[in-house]
Amino acid sequence: MSYQPTVSQLIHLADNALILGHRLSEWCGHGPALEQDIALSNIALDYVGAARNWYQLAANQINSLQDKAAFPLNAQGEATEDTLAYLRDAFDFKNFLLLELPNGDWAVTTLRLLLSASYQQLLLQQLSTNEHADVAAIAAKSLKEVTYHVRWSEDWVKRLGDGTDESHQRLQAAYHELWPYIGEFWENKLALPIDIASMQAQWLAKINQVFEASHLPQGVLPTWHQTGGTEGIHTEHLGYILAEMQFLQRAYPNAEW
Amino acid sequence: MVTNTISEAYVWELLAQVNDPEVPVLSVLDLGIVRAVTVSLTANENAPQVTVTITPTYTGCPATDLIAMNIRLGLLQAGIPKVNIQTVLSPAWTTDWITPEGAAKLKAYGIAPPVGKSLDNAYLEDITVPCPRCGSNDTQLLSAFGSTACKALYQCSDCKEPFDYFKCH
């Protein structure tokens, strides 16, 4: 009777963390100021760490299956966090499309993080009280970190919105680019054990509070949205991320250092 | 045999000598990341099995693997060959577990220790972080993310020195 996460649910949670973490890590060495470079690298590390935890849990589940041939396995015939991250192709990834979009400018980077981290915060709050002890533990751990991500991205979005004409215009452009992708948050196609309706209301209230301080019009949930990520139908951008991230393991299988 | 008589208290003493790689004035005990120590000996073994249970500070903290290795090395050097390190995620580590001695060592090292309790809602609000050098309360946040995941960067308006603050977590 009690809840057992499915492999797909765990991989979805892991892929979201890994792909956003990878995107943010692209800023390392390119941030507009040293402090912000360090901030984004730290945030990226938080997500890659969360991805490791979810992949490990997914790998444990896979390894307990009778037939694990559908999953990438190492030389010992076991699924691991590494086989799941490095040896799956784009159509096996279940992350939201929003998270694989290119970083764009500072406005796109910070607004995307705000939209995503605010969703993550509500999601992890619910999962942290889940009856499955491992799910609850990973969620509780990540929740503390995501709380800082929300604060950091929120500060930047307000600063850009309330800054110069150019920063405001860029924020507005970022809004138009990203907003069509938020609908995937509320599909819950993988049936995570969460109360989506209450999350959606809280998320929109939080975002609109930030928008108000940023002199942006109030956001309304889109009637049409981009979709497909959780089913493995991705934008062209994911392939490029994987090409870079997986190159070494694909070219030199089982390489270690 | 000498090794057969290891007590848990002795292992705890050894752990007090294992330092955090990123904040080397703190031992793993000061940080509160060691959750349990057990020593077991079965009849047909000649050395006891020591199990140390640790919990990571930050999810993506690269120091976690290094800390586990340092614990293993510290115990090996003391003549304990069979060391098993277990990692638990629950309950999640919090800065509340940093001991008062740990907080004092942080301050002496020039890092402001966490202000308040991690579960206070106020932990994200504007808090007053006293300068670890001159004690002034007139300080300001420069960056919410510092040189490592656990720190934020502040500056003192009185002595003008920038300093690290160990964030509540």
Ligand SMILES: [Zn+2]
């Ligand atoms: Zn001072």
